[in-house]
Amino acid sequence: MKILITGANGLLGQKITALLLKEKACFAATGKTSSEAIIKMDISSPAETCEVIGKERPDVIIHAAALTQVDDCEIQRDLCFAANVKGVENIVSAAEKANAHLIHLSTDFVFDGKFGPLDENAIPNPVNYYGKCKLEGEEIIRRAALSWSILRTVLVYGAAPIMSRPNIVLWVKKSLEEKKAIKVVNDQWRTPTLAEDLAAGCLLAAKKKAQGIYHISGKEMFTPFEIAVRTADFFNLDKSFLAETDSSQFAQPAKRPMKTGFIIAKAERELGFKPHSFEEGLRLVAKQLDSFASKTS
Ligand SMILES: NC(=O)c1ccc[n+]([C@@H]2O[C@H](COP(=O)([O-])OP(=O)(O)OC[C@H]3O[C@@H](n4cnc5c(N)ncnc54)[C@H](OP(=O)(O)O)[C@@H]3O)[C@@H](O)[C@H]2O)c1
Numbered sequence: 229m230k231i232l233i234t235g236a237n238g239l240l241g242q243k244i245t246a247l248l249l250k251e252k253a254c255f256a257a258t259g260k261t262s263s264e265a266i267i268k269m270d271i272s273s274p275a276e277t278c279e280v281i282g283k284e285r286p287d288v289i290i291h292a293a294a295l296t297q298v299d300d301c302e303i304q305r306d307l308c309f310a311a312n313v314k315g316v317e318n319i320v321s322a323a324e325k326a327n328a329h330l331i332h333l334s335t336d337f338v339f340d341g342k343f344g345p346l347d348e349n350a351i352p353n354p355v356n357y358y359g360k361c362k363l364e365g366e367e368i369i370r371r372a373a374l375s376w377s378i379l380r381t382v383l384v385y386g387a388a389p390i391m392s393r394p395n396i397v398l399w400v401k402k403s404l405e406e407k408k409a410i411k412v413v414n415d416q417w418r419t420p421t422l423a424e425d426l427a428a429g430c431l432l433a434a435k436k437k438a439q440g441i442y443h444i445s446g447k448e449m450f451t452p453f454e455i456a457v458r459t460a461d462f463f464n465l466d467k468s469f470l471a472e473t474d475s476s477q478f479a480q481p482a483k484r485p486m487k488t489g490f491i492i493a494k495a496e497r498e499l500g501f502k503p504h505s506f507e508e509g510l511r512l513v514a515k516q517l518d519s520f521a522s523k524t525s
Pocket of ligand 1: 259315
């Protein structure tokens with residue numbers, strides 16, 4: 229089975245690539261920019277997407293590429309639409325021609341945050357532009373004439389050699405190490421997801437060519453403030469630089485859903501998905517950061 233990954237320079241893309249290398253699997257890694265191991269494929273270009281997928285002829289495509297910075301998506305709506313809606317159309321059309329199974333990554337931000345944790349039967353109702361475009365992406369896939377899985381996930385954290393965007397654990401760790409005061413909201417709820425667990429979930433879905441929607445995340449529900457406190461405690465950092473705030477005090481261009489978090493029983497039952505605890509996830513991140521530091525010193 230040959231797997232093609234989109235967004236291979238991203239956090240999830242790097243974790244999937246590492247797993248496939250470990251399993252000595254047959255795969256092609258693609259990204260917006262090319263490198264020695266990555267084929268250039270800008271998903272917003274129909275011609276480039278069609279050409280690369282047509283040439284590689286994968287059995288499964290794991291579509292991890294997206295514009296993921298929620299506030300940037302709210303402000304630069306045309307860029308968000310090009311990557312997160314048109315990009316999905318381009319992938320779908322190339323996947324149909326190649327007769328490939330498509331695994332599409334989506335988000336808890338398709339929900340309005342009024343209830344949580346949520347299972348796959350919950351009704352989406354996005355509150356920001358990123359969520360609206362990701363939901364439109366899901367709808368394009370559901371209408372397509374191909375075999376598909378949609379994996380929705382929540383607040384992904386982890387460490388990788390290339391980090392083009394921050395995540396909550398690395399942001400809290402870096403800020404407190406630099407003795408920079410940070411405020412973190414205490415009235416939103418999430419089930420944070422270790423990037424390695426999400427990558428493992430993608431490969432489980434790929435091997436089974438799983439059909440339908442799956443919620444993939446950690447099992448523990450925390451507020452971002454609780455995540456920050458646990459991160460500070462784990463890395464033994466000074467919590468006096470950490471302050472609680474609530475969403476009403478925190479102006480951000482894109483509105484956030486208040487309570488999401490996922491019920492992952494379907495993924496556990498049907499895919500054999502087994503996420504790490506948050507504490508175990510932090511332990512893995514710490515080990516990886518140490519190994520990156522020793523390679524650069
Ligand atoms: N991170 C989260 O907390 C989170 C939560 C819920 C769902 N998700 C979903 O999970 C998936 C993976 O996210 P991630 O955490 O790995 O995000 P990420 O680290 O931001 O990676 C996304 C990758 O997509 C690439 N990309 C953007 N536009 C592209 C284009 N036009 N053509 C090709 N590649 C493009 C980016 O390249 P550049 O960096 O070069 O722009 C980046 O390498 C996404 O679908 C995201 O919506 C993520």
